[in-house]
Structure formats: structure tokens, C-alpha cells
Amino acid sequence: MKKVIRQLISNALDKARKSGELELSAVPEILVEKPKDEKFGDFSTSLSMMLAKSERKKPRDIADILCRHLKNGESQIASVDIAGPGFINLKMAPAFFLSRLVKVAELGDQFGSSDAGGGKKVLLEFVSANPTGPLHVGHGRGAAVGDMLGRLLKLAGYNVSTEYYINDVGNQMNTLGRSTWARYREILGIAEEFSPDYYQGEYIRDIAREIIDQRGKEFLDKSEEEVLPFFRQYSLDSILNGIKDDLSEFGVEFDQWFNEKSLYDDQLVDKAVNWLREKKHVYDKEGAVWLNSSAFDDEKDRVLIKQTGEKTYFCSDIAYHKNKIDRGFEWIVDLWGADHHGYVPRMNSVLQAMGYDKDVFKVMLVQFVALTRGGEKVSMSTRSGEFETLSDVVKEVGVDATRFFFLMRSSDSHLDFDLELAKKESPENPVFYIQYAHARICSIFRKATEEGLSLPAISHIDLSRLKDEEEFTLIKKILAFTEIVGKSAELLEVHRIAFYLHDLVAAFHGYYSRHRVVSDDVALSLARLFLMDCLRTTIHNGLSVMGVSAPEQM
């Protein structure tokens, strides 16, 4: 919508240039904004202030000239005012908004989409929780935010691919296998001390029981070396399948699952290290191999290959991110839990060492979730195994409320998640407020059908019957959706959509209580039904990008 306004202003500039009133040797970017207060108009621009210097004219004089050309022969503009030092405030004609509203209905499910992203190839990596235990609520927030970001970026015209990185290499896999092996023996009657280094959760026992069900006691007499590969692999598969099930249940699907192991199988880790060595960013010291990350963002250099010859997690991460670039992605976005923020500078350093532009790589941190139940903190500790799993929360609260709660706050703000509140089907719970609006509109359409009214082709609807100020408030809010989506995608800020929807829906509820849509006046009813249809589409698409359902009845 702002694009159209920019075009109008640009036309006015052309006219002013042709008439010789303005020189316009260099025209700055035309910034169009929405005034905070509606009484200033629908759009405003500070262009005349920006031009004042190069034109050597007073801002107000420039504004005068532009005003004249804006008004001249332009029926879409209702009025143009100059305010303050030289702000140009535009008020648009009703027809301007109505003609755009028609497009909302035409676009349907696609309303909100744009080419803001210009088809940029984005790799969005999120969750990537270690496959050593089930997902907890913290992962859940990352999953919800990442999944929504994926949808948002797609809608805003980015070519996005989502990926889960599986850390299936290293000591933790051995520890996992040993944990299951120990539980296996324990269940079969061999009492030994269960090491505090092992994974303590009850799910390890579940896996051990599965193995007993399927294979019986066949491993019991063998040595740990013999059985470990099996226990390691079985536990990994079992946990990973659980994670996949949990995510699927939560409405989160990935385009790719990427195994860390494949980096080693394909020699990519060695290649990446050698490549950086050739670039003089890798050196040997004290029997280890180091990256000179301190030459970039990092506070010190980091070890890639330990004295023991083992590679660090960081080392394969380098290969992984090089691989992302080699796959042709132009923007690499990682979503990490806030507890990993100390890792950001060294990863930034890696991409700089590789010689890539700073803004191809972006780490987005998702802050912690504090789970409460009726005001009381629910403890979370992976060690003790007493953590609240994502699956438990989803079972208790439902997918819609869980996702909405994860998505309604800025990601870099700590989240208080009250299970009791999320469960409530009452107005205190914001997700119901929005879903209810959708159901309410559907109910209006059911009523209309009862009265024998259904929406005809747009040519049979007289939209000029929409005259009420509240109706135009609604229309303007609907039309803002596409820009909100684009902005949220660009800034990677998912919470804007939840706030937008709440605001949109509040306007609807107010309208609903003061106006009847279906009345004896058939022409007016049809015009209002059309507006309601566009509103329903907007709410539906907004909830859809959040991965939250839009019920037709509640």
C-alpha cells in the first residue's frame, strides 16, 4: 500500500521537475509512514525536509509545490495538508481503500504475501536439540518461533529452507549408549551404581525396556565394547523418532534433517579445516589445532582439534556452516537458545574468516521460558530428569495455546508461561480472544445463509455502502497486514503478528457490538458481509502463519 503512495509522490516530483519548480538532481528515498494519530491523515512523509538542503528552499515551500501536484488530477487522494515544519499529510479517498479491499478477497489464502524478500535463498536452522533426551519447553519455544519464521519468510517472498541439525557424533552418543546399557542390565537384575554422568531421565529406562521386549537378554553376557554400537544407535533412533513425533504433533515440519555424522563421512570437516589453514586462519599450538578467531569478533582463539586428535563440536560446526554456504544459501539464520549466546562471537568469526560478508549470517537468540503452574515455578533440570517436556505441555494445554504463548512475546524477552492461564477458555487468555473473533464472523455468515443471503460476485456488491468510520478503521487495519508480515520477516520478529491480530480483532469486536451486519437492507448487508469476509481471511491467514487454527465454531 505504501508502495502506491510512494508512486504518487514520485509522480508529483516528476511533474514539479518538468515544470521547473524543483531541480531534483538527487532524490532521496521516499519514506512514507503512518502518522501516529489518525487525525493527521492516512500517510505522511518528511520528504520536503529532506529536500530542503539540496533545493535550497524552505521545507514548507517545497511541500506547497508537491501538494499542488499531488492534488492535481488525483482522485484517490481526498486531501493533502502541510503540518509542522513541512510534513505532508495525505488523506486518501474511500475509493482508494475499497479498491484495495477487493484485492484481499481475490488473494484469499495468499493475502499477506509479497515479494519483499525478493526470492532470497534463506537457510533457517532451529531446534537442533541434542538427541539425548526428549524436547523440553525451551526447545518448544524455539520450535514455534522457528516454524513461524519459516512461514513468515515464505509469505514475505523469501526462498526459505528449514533444517534440523542432529548432533549424532561425539562423546555424548557414547554416554547415551552407556546409559541405556546400564539401565538394561539394571532391569535384568544386575545392580550396579548408575553413574551420575549418565542421562538420568526415566526415558532411558523406557528405551531399555523396549530393547528387552525386542531382543530379550541376548546382550547380557557380552562386553560393553561389543554392545555399545547397538545401544548407541538404538537409543539415538528411539529418541530422534520421539523428537520427530513431538514436533509433528506440534505442527512443526522440517525440509531437511542434517546429520553431523555426514560431515565426517564426506570428509567435509577435514576439508574445512584445511581450507581455513590455507587462508592462514588455522595454526598448531601445544599439540592442538586452533582457529585465530580472536582476529575477528571473538575474545580468544579456539581449539578445533584437541591434543587427543578428537575434533571439537566447534570444528564440525565450521564445516556445517561452510556447507550451508556451499549449498547456495544467501542468508543463514540460526535460532539458538539464549544459553548458547557465548558461542555467537566465535561463530561470527568463522564466517568472517571464510571471507563472507557479515550480514550473510545471523544468530537469533530465543530467551528462556519460565513455566509456572498457578503462580508456582515448575522446575526444569535435564540432569534430574524432572523437566517439563514439550509433549506434556502440548497434551495439557493444546497445540494452539502453546504455540500462541510461545509466539506472543518478543523472542529476546524472557517468557512467563502460565499453564493454568493457557488452559483457560476465558477472556484472560488472548488466543481465545482472536479465535473467537474468527468463529464469530463465521457465525455471521451462518446467520446470513439462514436469511437467504450469500456473497455474490464482487460486481454485484456496492461497496460504496460502506461509509461508517469504524468500517474504514477496519479496512485500513486489514490492508496493513501485508506490510506487517514483510516487516516481521525482515526483522525476524514474530511477536508482531500476535499483537497485530489482537489489535485487528479488538476493532472487530467493537464494531460487532455497535453494528449489525445482516439487516433488512440487503445491499448494505452484502457490502458488510464482504468486509467481514476480508476480515475473516486476514485473521485466518494471520493465525495460519503462526500455525494456530482458526475455528469456525467455538
Added chain:
RNA sequence: GCGCCUGUAGCUCAGUUGGAUAGAGCAACGGACUUCUAAUCCGUAGGUCGCAGGUUCGAAUCCUGCCAGGCGCGCCA
């Protein structure tokens, strides 16, 4: 000690990247159902934007220093 995030109404949070009188929801109080869903609406009250300086026509927003909370500072993953 160093680094990152946060600090805005009693509570939970927005605040369009420096703009016009700082906004929502919940909680509190008072109203509104003979009507398309009252899971709603309308109104009242609630503020030293953590504190102190600075930058300028203008600061919740930018800079500096403190204070408080969270998280992190491995040849772990």
C-alpha cells in the same frame, strides 16, 4: 571480573529503529444481553519509562556510569 539479554501501570508485555498527549491485556471499580456467539462491548482509575548524567529543536528509544534480575564465559556438546 568480563560479555550478552532484560528493566515501561499492581501483574504480563507492546512501543512502527529519534518524533506529535507513552499504549494493550489481565487484575480493580462502574455500566451494557428480547438482536449475527456476553469467550464480547463501553466507561473509570492506574506512570519519576530502574537511577544519574550527556548528545539536540526533540530521548522510553542513541552515548557514558551506576543499580537489579536472567544467562554465559571448557582442548564439553
